[in-house]
Amino acid sequence: xxxxxxxxxxxxxxxxxxxxxxxxxxxxxxxxxxxxxxxxxxxxxxxxxxxxxxxxxxxxxxxxxxxxxxxxxxxxxxxxxxxxxxxxxxxxxxxxxxxxxxxxxxxxxxxxxxxxxxxxxxxxxxxxxxxxxxxxxxxxxxxxxxxxxxxxxxxxxxxxxxxxxxxxxxxxxxxxxxxxxxxxxxxxxxxxxxxxxxxxxxxxxxxxxxxxxxxxxxxxxxxxxxxxxxxxxxxxxxxxxxxxxxxxxxxxxxxxxxxxxxxxxxxxxxxxxxxxxxxxxxxxx
Amino acid sequence: xxxxxxxxxxxxxxxxxxxxxxxxxxxxxxxxxxxxxxxxxxxxxxxxxxxxxxxxxxxxxxxxxxxxxxxxxxxxxxxxxxxxxxxxxxxxxxxxxxxxxxxxxxxxxxxxxxxxxxxxxxxxxxxxxxxxxxxxxxxxxxxxxxxxxxxxxxxxxxxxxxxxxxxxxxxxxxxxxxxxxxxxxxxxxxxxxxxxxxxxxxxxxxxxxxxxxxxxxxxxxxxxxxxxxxxxxxxxxxxxxxxxxxxxxxxxxxxxxxx
Numbered sequence: 001x002x003x004x005x006x007x008x009x010x011x012x013x014x015x016x017x018x019x020x021x022x023x024x025x026x027x028x029x030x031x032x033x034x035x036x037x038x039x040x041x042x043x044x045x046x047x048x049x050x051x052x053x054x055x056x057x058x059x060x061x062x063x064x065x066x067x068x069x070x071x072x073x074x075x076x077x078x079x080x081x082x083x084x085x086x087x088x089x090x091x092x093x094x095x096x097x098x099x100x101x102x103x104x105x106x107x108x109x110x111x112x113x114x115x116x117x118x119x120x121x122x123x124x125x126x127x128x129x130x131x132x133x134x135x136x137x138x139x140x141x142x143x144x145x146x147x148x149x150x151x152x153x154x155x156x157x158x159x160x161x162x163x164x165x166x167x168x169x170x171x172x173x174x175x176x177x178x179x180x181x182x183x184x185x186x187x188x189x190x191x192x193x194x195x196x197x198x199x200x201x202x203x204x205x206x207x208x209x210x211x212x213x214x215x216x217x218x219x220x221x222x223x224x225x226x227x228x229x230x231x232x233x234x235x236x237x238x239x240x241x242x243x244x245x246x247x248x249x250x251x252x253x254x255x256x257x258x259x260x261x262x263x264x265x266x267x268x269x270x271x272x273x274x275x276x277x278x279x280x281x282x283x284x285x
Numbered sequence: 286x287x288x289x290x291x292x293x294x295x296x297x298x299x300x301x302x303x304x305x306x307x308x309x310x311x312x313x314x315x316x317x318x319x320x321x322x323x324x325x326x327x328x329x330x331x332x333x334x335x336x337x338x339x340x341x342x343x344x345x346x347x348x349x350x351x352x353x354x355x356x357x358x359x360x361x362x363x364x365x366x367x368x369x370x371x372x373x374x375x376x377x378x379x380x381x382x383x384x385x386x387x388x389x390x391x392x393x394x395x396x397x398x399x400x401x402x403x404x405x406x407x408x409x410x411x412x413x414x415x416x417x418x419x420x421x422x423x424x425x426x427x428x429x430x431x432x433x434x435x436x437x438x439x440x441x442x443x444x445x446x447x448x449x450x451x452x453x454x455x456x457x458x459x460x461x462x463x464x465x466x467x468x469x470x471x472x473x474x475x476x477x478x479x480x481x482x483x484x485x486x487x488x489x490x491x492x493x494x495x496x497x498x499x500x501x502x503x504x505x506x507x508x509x510x511x512x513x514x515x516x517x518x519x520x521x522x523x524x525x526x527x528x529x530x531x532x533x534x535x536x537x538x539x540x541x542x543x544x
Contacts, residue, residue, distance in 0.1 A: 035375045036414030039444070040487050043417075060374030066290040073374050098293045102371045103300055104341075105334045107293075110315075114289050142326040144317040147286050180326075210325040218329060 005245045005266035006055065007259050014044040016256040021051050024263050026087065028055035028246050035076045045084065055088035055199070055246070056081065057168075060102065063122040063136065064109040065095035074129040081130050088199055088244065090135040090168045091126065093119065093156060110145035111155040116162075123163040135198045136160070137168040140205075140219035141177040152177075153191040166198035169243075171232050172225065176205050176217040185232055194240025202233060202266060203248035222251035224262065230269055237273035245270065287315060299327065300334050301370050303363065338366050338379065345380045346406045348461035349387070349399060361390060377414060380407060398452035405458050405480065408446035409491065412484040415444035420485055420538035430531055433511045438543035441505050444484040445539060449499065451477050455491050485538030492537065497522025498530040502539075 004025030009017075017027075027048060034041055045054075058077065061069060081089060094106035109115045119136075127133055138156055150158075160167055169192060178185035204223030208216050225233075225247070233245075247262045254262075287295070295312045316323045339362045343350050350358040365386050371379050384403035393399050420442055429439060448454070456473045479499035481492045494502065500521035504514040518527050534540070 032375050033377070036377055037443075038417040039412075039414045039484060041414070043487060062374070066288075066293055070374060076375075095293060097374060098297045100372055101297055101301065102374045103297065103334055104337045104371060104376060105300070105330055107296060107300075107330060110289070110292065112289070118289060142329045143323055145292075145315055146317045147315065148317075208329075210322075212321055212325060214322055214325060216326065216329060 005247060005263035005270075006053075007263050008246065008248050008250060009045075009048070010250075010253050011041070011044075012253060013256045013259070014040075014048070017051075018044070018047055020256070022256065022260045024052070024260055025244060026053040026055050026246075028057050028088070028248075031056045031058045031077060031080060032060050034080060049084055053088075054084055054086040055090070055244070056084070056086040057137075058089075058091040059106070060096050060104070061091045061122070061126060062095050062097040063091055063126065064093060064107075064115060064119050065097050065122070066118055067097060067099050069122055069125055070097070074126060077126075078129055078131075081132070088135065089130060089132060090137055090199065092137045092139060093159070094139050106139055108139060108141055108143060108145070109155075111148045111150050111152055112145075113149060116155060116158060119159050120162045123159060123165050127163065127165065133165050135166040135168040137170050137201065138173050139177070140170075140173040140180075142180055142216060144181050151191070153188055157193055157196065160196045167192070167196045168199045168201060169197045169236070170201035170203070171236060172201065172203040172205055172229050172248075173219060175226075175229050175232060176219045179217045185228075186235070189232060189236055189239075194236075197240060197243055200233070200236070200243045200245040201248055202229060202245060203250075220251055221248045223249075225265070230265075233266070234269050234273040234276075237270045238276045242270050242274065287311065296330075300331055301367070303367055335363065335366065337376075338362070338371065341376045342380050342383065345410050346383060346403055348406055348458045349383075349403050351461045351464070352396060352399060352402065352457075353393065357392075361387065361393065364390065377410075380410075383407065398450070398454055398457055401448070401450040401452055401454040402458050402461070405448055405450075405454055405482065405491070408448055408482045409489050412444040412446050412482050412489045415484060418443050418541045421535070421540050421542055423532050423535035426531055426535035426540055427528065429511060430515075430528055433515055439505060439511055439540040440508075440543045441502065442483055442485055442539055442541050444489075445502070445506065446482040447499065447502055447506060448480040448482065449478070450480070454478055455480055455493060458491070481534075481539065483537070483539060490537070494534070495522060495525055495530060497525035497527070498534065501527070501531075502534075505540075 006026035006028055007024050009027040009029040092106050096103055156167055174188050175185050202225045203221045204225055206218045206220050208218050245266050249259055299312050313320045313323045339359055342362045369382050384400045387393050387403050388400035453473045453476050455478055460467050479494050479496050481494050483490055497518040501514040501518040504517040515527055518525055
């Protein structure tokens with residue numbers, strides 16, 4: 001997998017991507033959007049797979065849910081992975097379904113031993129179903145559970161250690177959660193074992209002021225990556241080296257050219273971060 | 286301390302309770318921080334859920350949204366979500382009961398053709414995502430029609446969907462599926478329609494067909510033989526030139542070999 005930044009695949013960019021084949025490292029898609037039997041989505045994806053490595057990012061497996069995983073859903077996942085052979089496969093540290101309802105939102109887990117056991121059992125089940133290891137992504141948080149028994153970084157690291165999965169480090173989510181919970185994003189990233197990180201996500205978010213005057217950062221993937229997140233990205237690359245990095249832009253989707261330019265900014269940031277003195281120091285000694 | 290399953294049950298009932306109502310007591314109690322602030326924070330999850338689902342419905346039913354306006358559509362969508370909360374992790378098929386819901390939704394009763402427009406839009410989506418298949422060409426279909434009693438069966442292309450309406454639903458849909466303004470003097474004859482919705486290649490087509498041809502397509506869709514399909518066409522529309530209609534349908538890649 002090239003360390004060059006990739007972009008999220010949007011239907012409005014299918015034609016533009018095929019006609020201009022811009023230089024991006026990979027295309028990432030929401031696996032659920034390609035679970036239809038045939039038709040244009042698969043025609044385009046097959047054509048694009050000739051030009052770009054693919055990354056399959058699931059949003060509906062509900063790895064953190066106490067209900068059993070949906071076997072049919074895992075079968076559809078398996079069929080897609082077998083057919084397209086994506087280079088990266090990922091899901092979320094969240095629950096999205098419960099007892100027959102699919103809630104279509106990445107819902108938060110308390111960081112307890114009980115939740116860790118549920119998550120690990122489901123990661124194992126998904127990895128077995130797909131016949132490969134997956135990456136799990138840190139969530140954006142708006143609330144915090146009173147029963148938390150460990151910090152999020154420990155929860156994720158332990159899940160990776162127990163199941164052999166890797167981590168998809170979403171730096172925008174780290175920043176959004178840290179701001180919303182009045183925590184330190186730098187401390188969070190310093191706690192993260194770089195060897196476990198297989199991919200990085202970058203995205204934009206919005207600010208909302210509530211009736212009581214709280215400022216909340218909302219992870220809506222609807223704008224440019226903000227300066228603070230770019231800085232955190234650079235520092236992370238300096239510390240752990242480059243990783244396949246995705247620009248996620250899912251609402252107010254920009255033109256293909258603007259999206260590709262944002263991926264170019266990620267590459268430039270990563271290159272600058274690799275030239276920083278700290279990396280040189282680490283390399284020489 | 287509630288179990289994780291209890292927590293998720295409480296969270297789910299909070300999310301699926303219509304917006305604006307207070308969260309059940311047990312959920313804020315499970316959170317760190319002030320109850321008032323947490324109520325606002327929990328609302329972020331509920332807003333995300335509803336905006337995802339309303340957006341998904343709006344993407345599937347753009348003509349319905351345009352016919353009733355964004356505000357009414359959002360109102361109808363929220364009512365639909367309250368009755369038909371999603372059960373599948375795929376959003377692709379969400380809205381399969383929206384037409385049926387609209388047909389019983391009293392506030393929409395003044396727009397009698399609305400459920401049929403919704404039905405057409407959902408079948409369009411089904412055709413779009415359906416399995417690919419290779420169609421048989423017109424010459425082979427003609428040869429089959431010449432000897433229907435001995436011919437191997439034909440089936441409809443897997444993307445084919447049928448819809449019959451008392452209203453000129455495809456014309457209403459065509460006028461309302463793009464955001465371009467509609468001219469004031471546009472008028473549509475109030476005629477019933479028989480529709481074939483099909484995606485033989487990359488593009489979904491909505492074709493108006495004769496009632497007799499529609500009866501034949503219905504028979505094939507039900508798995509019946511070519512002979513039965515021809516008989517159905519004759520019963521429905523004795524004067525119909527079946528060869529001519531089948532040739533036109535075959536040229537549009539409507540038929541496949543029966544497996």
